[in-house]
Amino acid sequence: MAPFIPKNPDFAARVRDSFNRQGAMVHIGARMTRIEPGFVDITVDYRPELSQQHGYFHGGIVGMIADSAGGYAAFSLMPADASVLTVEYKINLLAPSDGNRLVARGRVTKPGRTLSVCHVDVFVERDGREHLCATLLQTLMTMTGKSDGLASDKKAS
Amino acid sequence: MAPFIPKNPDFAARVRDSFNRQGAMVHIGARMTRIEPGFVDITVDYRPELSQQHGYFHGGIVGMIADSAGGYAAFSLMPADASVLTVEYKINLLAPSDGNRLVARGRVTKPGRTLSVCHVDVFVERDGREHLCATLLQTLMTMTGKSDGLASDKKAS
């Protein structure tokens, strides 16, 4: 497959900047560990606050970083004046997320002017090895002319 | 539609107990606001830690409480010795989650011995009214003979 050519040469700074403004990603301790045109990884280390009732990573955390990894993979290919919106996604949880770290690896399958489609695989690190624990298929929308910043009524004055 | 008959008369205590052991739900401040056979609501109030880059509720939070509401709706109909597992779900984000409170309303569409299917609608409260902001379709699995508690290697000694 041919590599993707980003429309915005500053895509990496723009992706990182948007990610850093997501309070929810900061709150769970997620960090962006890869930013390339069409490819974004998001990683989070285990903490008891991220658990479900058996003590593994909560499926909601898995879905949250998978959705973000795909969303930012799509965003990396969008023009400089655009914003990204998740239209929908489907996720299959393949195995218990039992381990000390989660990595969601998002890739663009089909970039489009209005809609993009991404696949994301999520791996859990356990005993020094990565195990596939979830896979996601997602539709994203390019919001042209929409700032990626805070809505005006959410800004501190 | 006929009301559902729970297999476990203590279903409400069992659902609430399992929910309370989910560190991730506590961490985001979610609470269970309805528990009936086949129906569970989960509510979370807005905090900046739950936001995405525009200041609205993060889609990951929407997905997380929707998945849990459907999962516990299915769990409410399962036998006393069973545990519940999310196999997969698909969620459509219908409108920005702009408001002061989210409510995910889960209902069982098809209970089954092995697999159950649920629908969940998520509403955001804004200006005293509920607005539909997401809808989810989900497959759950009954894990018979599997404790709902901590995995043995996750227990404090």
Place this chain on the structure above:
Amino acid sequence: MAPFIPKNPDFAARVRDSFNRQGAMVHIGARMTRIEPGFVDITVDYRPELSQQHGYFHGGIVGMIADSAGGYAAFSLMPADASVLTVEYKINLLAPSDGNRLVARGRVTKPGRTLSVCHVDVFVERDGREHLCATLLQTLMTMTGKSDGLASDKKAS
């Protein structure tokens, strides 16, 4: 829920006309049994040519009429110069499609200028009663200014 107001007063003729030009729907013997703003039903009678290996309706037939019912439900609310496109759908097969007739009932959950979201329930008639056998959640796109007719290179000269 408030009833939907169609943008095109001739929506019913337009929906029926588009449906009749779908060779695949004719080929399987499907017919449109309800056309209202935001609601479309598609019905197909059992024939051995529509079976899977156990002799029931093939899941592909279930998916095909469900996708069409949702697509035309969305199309019924679109402007007169627009065409409809299925972006994606997810379908859960809930029970064997064992019976003499299938009815897919599509309804619009969220109409939108660019994207619409529909739910569809599919019922199989057996012993004079309808049984829910599948449920679908779907995203559709409005293609403005795109004719609903044959692509120019597909027309007979």
Place this chain on the structure above:
Amino acid sequence: MAPFIPKNPDFAARVRDSFNRQGAMVHIGARMTRIEPGFVDITVDYRPELSQQHGYFHGGIVGMIADSAGGYAAFSLMPADASVLTVEYKINLLAPSDGNRLVARGRVTKPGRTLSVCHVDVFVERDGREHLCATLLQTLMTMTGKSDGLASDKKAS
């Protein structure tokens, strides 16, 4: 990725035999063009009976062969006394299916004792080249001890 080891040495004959008993697949002229452990391709040539209103392949046909390709990929890894059931799938239609042939390429992502997960990519051949036109993510169930043949009440006497 390690190759899959089939549990049933006669998997290819079993897959082909089941496929040939699907009236719906015969009806649309589909054929199986690859059978390997965990991988199945299904191909169908263009005919006007398989079209939607623009003259391209109908999305329902795309979904139908994609579902079957994934289902038989999963079935190829199942024990000799098992039958396969599609639990659910999600499909994204990525581009118009404009061409003279469709090929659905199914592969098993996660085989399981009870549930398996497959990915399927669908390509349309146009001007001698394959173009990706759809992608599917699917959950299948192993039905142990259930014959793959006709239900007893569907057999000719």
